[in-house]
Every structure is written in C-alpha cells, then in structure tokens.
Amino acid sequence: MSKLLVVFGATGQQGGSVIDTVLNDPELSKEYSVRAITRDPTRPAALGLQNRGVEVIKGDVDDPKSLSAALAQAHTVFLVTTTIYDDHLKSREFRQTKDVADTAVAAGAQYIIYSSCVAAESLWGRSVPAFDSKAASEAYIRTLPVKSAFFLPGMFMQNFLTNQSPRPLSQEGDETTYAIANFISPDARMPLIETVKDGGKYVGAILANPDKYAGNNFFAATELHSYREAAEIITRVTGKKTVYVQMSLEQWVSYLPPGYDKAMTEMMRWIESPGYFGPRTKEDVEWTVQQVKEKLTTFGEFVKAHATDLFQQ
Incomplete structure (x- = not known):
C-alpha cells in the first residue's frame, strides 16, 4: 500500500514541482500517492491535477477546521506557506505552520517536509522577517514527535521574469541596452534555483531516503551567481x-511599495553579507546538489528557455 503524501501549495511553484516530481518518478510514484491541498479545487490548475490522478481536497492554512480532512491518513506532508509582507508576517506564518503541523501529528503523520529559511536574526543579529518567520516555524516542527526535513530554496530564477527582469536602459542606433538594478554589490553572489522544474527534485531526494535525511536542511540551488554575472549570462545567451x-539604497527603495520596502531591504542586505544561506552558503549548496540524482537547471539554461519572456519593454 502506498504512503499518502499531502502537498500544500499544490497549485503553486513549489508544491506543483513536488507533485510533478513524484508523478514522473517511477519509484516515487509507486511509493507515494498524492493528495493536493488547495483553497479552490475548481481552479484550472487544480482540475489539471485531478486529470492526472491526484486527489484534490479543499483546505486552507487560515482555516484550521479544514485541516483535519486535508490531513486524514497522511503519512508525509509537504508544507509551504505564502509570505505576505505586512506587520503580521511572522505571527501569521508561525500560526499557519503550527496549525498544520499539530494537525498532521494528531492525524498520525510520520514525516513533515517544510519549506524553510535560515534564521537570519540569530546568525546576523538583525531580523529578516521573510526568513525568520520560516526559521521560527522550522524550530517548532523540530520539537514535535515526528520526523522532519527542511527544503530551503534559494533565490528563484523566476524573479528574473518579474521584479528583477532586465528593463530598457538606453538606446544607441538599433541596439537597446537593458539593465538589472539593485543596491547591493555587483559581486554579491546569490544561490539560484529554477523553482518550477527543480524544486521537486530536492524534495524528491528526501522522499526517496526519508530516514537518511531526517533532521537535515537542503540548501536548494543549482549554482551561485552575482547580478553582474547574471547580466553577462543574459547577454551571452540572448x-x-x-x-x-x-x-543608491534610497533610489531602490523609492520603487518599492510601502511595507514591502523595509522587508526587502533587510533581505538584500543579508544576501550581500553574510550570504543567502549564511556564512557557509557555497559549501551548503554544494553538499545539497550532491544529494540530488536528477540534472538541475543552470541559469544559462533558464535564460535560454525563457528568452522571449525575459525582457519587459
């Protein structure tokens, strides 16, 4: 009898990638059946999962009453929470995670895989709310009578299609020069992950060897690149x-919505120093890559695949 894997955020980038990996892997698809949790089972993405043989159940991390049905008979739970940049960020994500984790344990779940972040405040002495909220939730899960492992995704390559996409800077003849802009050093290196294609590959490695990786953190990224290197790769590929x-910091902040600006500023400062995953970012990424059996997507491959979507006019 297969183990029931319950996936929260099933129609999003991370949860969707986990489901794709399990369904497409000959061994994992035999070992696990999949239940997708979504707030709206009538959405096209949810219906698409049903058409692939996935059980889809309505559930909401903000509605504790919905969680018992969502987690009934669960063996393994993949949980990702959505970061909303407001004054309740940390308390909201902790409450959501606690409610899901407590309900999972009460339902008899054997394993929780949580999408987490490093504890910036304890490492740096300054809070990065988007990181610390998840780190506090991870710390709580570790106190529970259940095995657990933690998937820490790096910076999404998909960001280069949205808020970090190259924008027109200047025009000389027929040639347009595009710019990626930020306030951090051009040489500050960031771990990049192709979330949609690769996120599930890291979680799949945990699912394939849950006892081996119990208690471990997966620092998920293919490689590290600075913004300068990213711009050079985009130029070369496209x-x-x-x-x-x-x-300048002041100019950068002026483009951000109020409330979002402070949180993003602290995050980017953290990325610049000590590094996205902390002082051992390079070593932790290298170890994690070695645990994954499938090929991971390089930034150059991502750019090639999305060349027509990369530039916002």
Whole structure:
C-alpha cells in the first residue's frame, strides 16, 4: 500500500514541482500517492491535477477546521506557506505552520517536509522577517514527535521574469541596452534555483531516503551567481546587451511599495553579507546538489528557455 503524501501549495511553484516530481518518478510514484491541498479545487490548475490522478481536497492554512480532512491518513506532508509582507508576517506564518503541523501529528503523520529559511536574526543579529518567520516555524516542527526535513530554496530564477527582469536602459542606433538594478554589490553572489522544474527534485531526494535525511536542511540551488554575472549570462545567451546597475539604497527603495520596502531591504542586505544561506552558503549548496540524482537547471539554461519572456519593454 502506498504512503499518502499531502502537498500544500499544490497549485503553486513549489508544491506543483513536488507533485510533478513524484508523478514522473517511477519509484516515487509507486511509493507515494498524492493528495493536493488547495483553497479552490475548481481552479484550472487544480482540475489539471485531478486529470492526472491526484486527489484534490479543499483546505486552507487560515482555516484550521479544514485541516483535519486535508490531513486524514497522511503519512508525509509537504508544507509551504505564502509570505505576505505586512506587520503580521511572522505571527501569521508561525500560526499557519503550527496549525498544520499539530494537525498532521494528531492525524498520525510520520514525516513533515517544510519549506524553510535560515534564521537570519540569530546568525546576523538583525531580523529578516521573510526568513525568520520560516526559521521560527522550522524550530517548532523540530520539537514535535515526528520526523522532519527542511527544503530551503534559494533565490528563484523566476524573479528574473518579474521584479528583477532586465528593463530598457538606453538606446544607441538599433541596439537597446537593458539593465538589472539593485543596491547591493555587483559581486554579491546569490544561490539560484529554477523553482518550477527543480524544486521537486530536492524534495524528491528526501522522499526517496526519508530516514537518511531526517533532521537535515537542503540548501536548494543549482549554482551561485552575482547580478553582474547574471547580466553577462543574459547577454551571452540572448544577444541582448544587459548590464547590472548598482543604485543608491534610497533610489531602490523609492520603487518599492510601502511595507514591502523595509522587508526587502533587510533581505538584500543579508544576501550581500553574510550570504543567502549564511556564512557557509557555497559549501551548503554544494553538499545539497550532491544529494540530488536528477540534472538541475543552470541559469544559462533558464535564460535560454525563457528568452522571449525575459525582457519587459
């Protein structure tokens, strides 16, 4: 009899990637049956999962009453919470995680895989709310009578299609120069992950060897690149000249919505130093890559695959 894997965020990038990995893997698809949890089972993405043989159940991390049915008979739970940048960020994510984890344990679940982040405040002495909220939730899960492992995704390559996409900077003849802009050093290196294609590959490695990885953190990224290197790769792959522009902090903040600005500023400062996953970012990423059997996507491959979507005019 297969183990029931319950996936929260099933129609999002992380949860969807986990489901894709399990369904497409000959061994994992035999070992696990999949239940997708979504707030709206009528959405096209949820219906698409049903058409692939996935059980889809309505559930909401903000509605504790919905969690008992969502987690009934669960063996393993994959949980990701959505970061909303407001004054309740930390308390909300901790409450959501606690409710799911407590209900999972009460339902007899044997394993929890949580999408987490490093504890920036304890490492750095300054809070990065988007990281510390998940780190506090991870710490709580570790106190529970259940095995657990933790998936810590790096910076999403998908960000280069949205808020970090190259924008037109200047025009000389027929050639447009594009810019990626931020306030951090052009040489600050960031671990990059192709979330949609690769996120599930890391979680799949845990699912394939749960006892081996119990208690472990997976620092998930293919490779580290600075903004300067990312711009050079985009130029080389697409043929469109792209540069990194280091703005002043004040100018950068002026482009951000109120409330979001402070949280993002602290996150980018953290990435610059000591590093996205802390002082051992490079070593932790290298160890994690070695645990994954499937090929992971390089940033150059991502750019090639999304060349037509990369530039916002």
